[in-house]
Amino acid sequence: MKDSIITALDIGSANIRCLMVKYKSREHMEILGLSECPSVGIEKGIVRDIQAVSTCVAKALGEVETVSGAKVGDIFANITGEHIKTHVGDGRISIPTTSPNEPGEIDQAHVDQVINDAKNSIKIQKGFERSQILHGIPQGYVIDGQDDISNPVRMNGFHLITKVYTVFADVTPLRNLSKSIELAGYEIAPENFVLNHIAIGDAVLSEDERRLGTILIDIGGGTCDISLLHRGVLEKILVVPMAGSAITEDLAIGLKTTIANAEFIKNQYGIALASSVDPEVEIEVEGISGRESIRKTQQLVSHIIQHRVEEMLSLCYDRLKNYYTPELVTAGIVLTGGTANLQRIGEVVENAFNMRVKIATPELAKLNGMVSRLGDPAYATVVGLIYHAANLDREFKTPVSRVAKLSKNKITDKIKQIYKDFTS
Numbered sequence: 001m002k003d004s005i006i007t008a009l010d011i012g013s014a015n016i017r018c019l020m021v022k023y024k025s026r027e028h029m030e031i032l033g034l035s036e037c038p039s040v041g042i043e044k045g046i047v048r049d050i051q052a053v054s055t056c057v058a059k060a061l062g063e064v065e066t067v068s069g070a071k072v073g074d075i076f077a078n079i080t081g082e083h084i085k086t087h088v089g090d091g092r093i094s095i096p097t098t099s100p101n102e103p104g105e106i107d108q109a110h111v112d113q114v115i116n117d118a119k120n121s122i123k124i125q126k127g128f129e130r131s132q133i134l135h136g137i138p139q140g141y142v143i144d145g146q147d148d149i150s151n152p153v154r155m156n157g158f159h160l161i162t163k164v165y166t167v168f169a170d171v172t173p174l175r176n177l178s179k180s181i182e183l184a185g186y187e188i189a190p191e192n193f194v195l196n197h198i199a200i201g202d203a204v205l206s207e208d209e210r211r212l213g214t215i216l217i218d219i220g221g222g223t224c225d226i227s228l229l230h231r232g233v234l235e236k237i238l239v240v241p242m243a244g245s246a247i248t249e250d251l252a253i254g255l256k257t258t259i260a261n262a263e264f265i266k267n268q269y270g271i272a273l274a275s276s277v278d279p280e281v282e283i284e285v286e287g288i289s290g291r292e293s294i295r296k297t298q299q300l301v302s303h304i305i306q307h308r309v310e311e312m313l314s315l316c317y318d319r320l321k322n323y324y325t326p327e328l329v330t331a332g333i334v335l336t337g338g339t340a341n342l343q344r345i346g347e348v349v350e351n352a353f354n355m356r357v358k359i360a361t362p363e364l365a366k367l368n369g370m371v372s373r374l375g376d377p378a379y380a381t382v383v384g385l386i387y388h389a390a391n392l393d394r395e396f397k398t399p400v401s402r403v404a405k406l407s408k409n410k411i412t413d414k415i416k417q418i419y420k421d422f423t424s
């Protein structure tokens with residue numbers, strides 16, 4: 001496993017990011033290359049234009065190969081969207097014993113087996129036929145009636161039970177993401193798709209935050225990905241299909257300007273807390289297609305932003321409120337994603353949830369090399385994908401078999417074929 005290459009591919013609704021590292025150990029990886037490009041053809045986590053997405057993926061992966069001088073290694077990519085489903089189910093197995101009254105020793109294989117038992121029991125239920133399991137997250141173990149066991153390995157018992165929180169993705173969006181990578185000339189193993197929430201948690205959360213209870217919200221361009229963690233485990237995940245691009249669209253409408261200019265104004269002058277803005281300050285707003293520029297107050301910009309941020313947070317709160325009480329979330333809220341860079345968003349979130357808020361950047365101690373660019377809440381996913389892969393304790397494919405790069409015509413032919421497959 002030493003010195004193999006891991007490639008993280010964050011396919012976001014606003015940006016595609018790629019980070020390539022040389023794996024030395026779980027705690028030590030060397031950065032080989034990083035790339036980022038605007039994403040086209042993906043909205044709220046769903047592929048809407050496969051050709052556009054594959055072109056962006058090819059650009060991001062091609063750039064990281066050029067920068068690093070190495071071939072892309074095992075690709076790990078994120079997935080999110082409203083199609084993500086979850087289910088809680090029990091798994092139970094008997095532990096083999098040498099004599100009828102002597103409990104057997106539990107090893108890692110038994111733990112994997114009991115988790116699989118829980119996952120498989122759900123798969124056959126109605127409504128999950130066209131879903132694929134992404135993760136099975138054990139919520140604790142019970143050995144012969146004794147509960148609250150966090151790690152049963154090396155313990156003895158007759159029966160092992162676990163409650164597993166299983167995360168599913170619909171097969172159609174999953175296949176289309178896979179195909180975007182394939183059409184770009186690369187390949188990804190089906191088990192290398194990681195739920196966005198899990199990758200982000202791996203990048204930013206401390207053990208204390210996981211144990212004491214945290215709400216983690218990643219506010220990207222298209223979705224708010226919400227995770228609720230308590231007693232060290234991920235207890236609930238939710239996806240709200242509204243984020244930074246909705247703020248930009250509101251600004252474009254409110255200020256009568258283009259999306260590109262609204263994005264510039266948001267990032268340059270946007271402040272989420274309108275009451276903190278000097279009402280005298282004005283901003284020059286470019287008109288659409290050569291129309292004259294007009295001046296608007298920064299406070300108007302801020303009001304438009306705050307209004308949308310509050311609507312987004314109220315959707316998040318409504319979805320989440322039945323799953324927690326404030327005592328279960330002692331550490332408060334952790335914010336990541338590009339929109340966490342919006343000035344004074346922390347205070348607006350604090351007011352909406354009445355909880356303390358931390359804007360988090362990825363933990364970078366395990367990475368060597370050009371880490372300075374990664375110190376941004378928007379890089380949480382791509383760094384987390386690397387950590388998630390590194391923790392899997394398995395061989396990474398090196399060197400990676402790269403699918404022969406498809407010519408533009410071949411891509412078009414392939415897309416026509418996919419379209420035919422879908423419509424026939």
Ligand SMILES: Nc1ncnc2c1ncn2[C@@H]1O[C@H](COP(=O)(O)OP(=O)(O)OP(=O)(O)O)[C@@H](O)[C@H]1O
Pocket residue numbers: 011012013014015016039044045219220221222223224243244245248263266267268270337338339340341342343377378
């Ligand atoms: N300084 C800033 N102020 C306000 N918004 C910002 C700032 N920087 C980035 N953003 C916003 O962050 C969003 C992009 O965030 P990010 O790169 O995390 O999204 P993504 O991962 O592509 O999307 P998603 O996770 O929803 O699929 C954009 O809407 C962008 O306008």
Ligand SMILES: [Mg+2]
Pocket residue numbers: 012013220221337381
């Ligand atoms: Mg994202």
